[in-house]
Amino acid sequence: xxxxxxxxxxxxxxxxxxxxxxxxxxxxxxxxxxxxxxxxxxxxxxxxxxxxxxxxxxxxxxxxxxxxxxxxxxxxxxxxxxxxxxxxxxxxxxxxxxxxxxxxxxxxxxxxxxxxxxxxxxxxxxxxxxxxxxxxxxxxxxxxxxxxxxxxxxxxxxxxxxxxxxxxxxxxxxxxxxxxxxxxxxxxxxxxxxxxxxxxxxxxxxxxxxxxxxxxxxxxxxxxxx
Numbered sequence: 001x002x003x004x005x006x007x008x009x010x011x012x013x014x015x016x017x018x019x020x021x022x023x024x025x026x027x028x029x030x031x032x033x034x035x036x037x038x039x040x041x042x043x044x045x046x047x048x049x050x051x052x053x054x055x056x057x058x059x060x061x062x063x064x065x066x067x068x069x070x071x072x073x074x075x076x077x078x079x080x081x082x083x084x085x086x087x088x089x090x091x092x093x094x095x096x097x098x099x100x101x102x103x104x105x106x107x108x109x110x111x112x113x114x115x116x117x118x119x120x121x122x123x124x125x126x127x128x129x130x131x132x133x134x135x136x137x138x139x140x141x142x143x144x145x146x147x148x149x150x151x152x153x154x155x156x157x158x159x160x161x162x163x164x165x166x167x168x169x170x171x172x173x174x175x176x177x178x179x180x181x182x183x184x185x186x187x188x189x190x191x192x193x194x195x196x197x198x199x200x201x202x203x204x205x206x207x208x209x210x211x212x213x214x215x216x217x218x219x220x221x222x223x224x225x226x
Contacts, residue, residue: 010034011219019223023193026214026222027185031178033219039070040178040217042185044192046171047211049204056203059165062142063173063195067184068159070177075156076100076111078120078138083149087115090153098123104130111136113162115144115152135164163196169210171196178216189214 011033021029030042050057076094077087078101087095094100094111101123114131116124116138124131124138131137138144142162146152163173175188193212200208207226215221 008218008220015220015222017220020225021222023189023214023224024182024186026224027182027189029222030214030216030219031182031185033216035178035216036218038217040219041069041071041174042176042178042180042189042214042216043172043174044189045213045215045221046196046209048165048169048171049207049210050165050169050201052165052167052169054203057201059171059196059199059201060139060141060163061195061199062160062162063192064155065159065161065175065188066191067176067180067188069161069174070180071112071174073113073156074111075153076104076114077149077153078114078116078124079149080117080119083117083147086149087153090150092149092153101127109134109136113144113156114138115146115149115156117147117149118145121145135162163192163199175214 015029048059050059052058074093077092078097079087079095080097084095084097097120104127109130114136121138128137140146143152143155161173163171165171173192175192176185180188197208209226212224212226213221214224
C-alpha cells in the first residue's frame with residue numbers, strides 16, 4: 001500500500017470520514033485543504049443503483065458546465081470536404097477523414113473529444129474497440145455526430161462534457177479546478193448533479209444515486225448528500 005504524504009495526512013484531519021456534507025460545505029473545505037503544487041481537478045463521484053449490463057438502465061448524456069472544466073480540451077473532428085474547412089476555421093485541434101482514422105488506428109490518441117459527420121461513422125465504427133473504452137466514440141445522443149460541426153466544437157469549448165456509467169455503476173466527472181471560486185465550483189457541480197438525476201432511466205425504481213462524493217486530486221474525498 002502506497003504511503004500517505006504528510007500533506008495528505010494534514011488534509012485528512014480536516015475531513016470527518018463518516019460525515020455527510022452539503023455540497024456548499026464540502027467545496028468550502030476542499031478549497032482550504034493543503035494543495036499539491038499543481039492546480040488540482042475537482043471531481044464528483046456517483047455510485048448509481050443501476051445494472052449497466054441492461055440496455056434500459058444505461059446512463060449516458062452531456063452537460064454544459066457554466067464555467068467550463070478549466071482544462072484545455074483537444075478536439076478531433078472526423079470529416080471530409082467542406083466540413084474540413086469549417087472545422088479548421090472553428091479551431092479544431094485535429095481535422096481529417098480516412099487519414100485521421102488510420103492515424104488513430106495506429107495508436108494516436110492525443111485528443112479529449114471526438115466529433116464526426118454522419119458520413120464518417122461507417123469507417124469510424126471500425127475504431128469502436130479503441131475509442132469506446134476511452135469514452136471517445138462520437139454519438140448522436142451526445143451531439144458529437146452531426147453535420148453542424150461548428151456548433152459541436154463551440155459547445156465543447158464552452159464546457160460541454162459527456163458522462164457515462166461504467167460497469168460498476170459509477171459516474172466520475174470533473175467539475176473544475178481548485179483555483180475556481182467556491183461559487184463557480186458550486187454552480188458547475190450543481191449542474192452536473194441535476195443533469196445526472198435528469199438522466200435517470202424510467203426502469204430504475206427507488207433511490208437512483210446510492211452514494212455521492214467530491215474530491216480534489218491527491219486529497220481525501222468528502223461524502224455528499226445524495
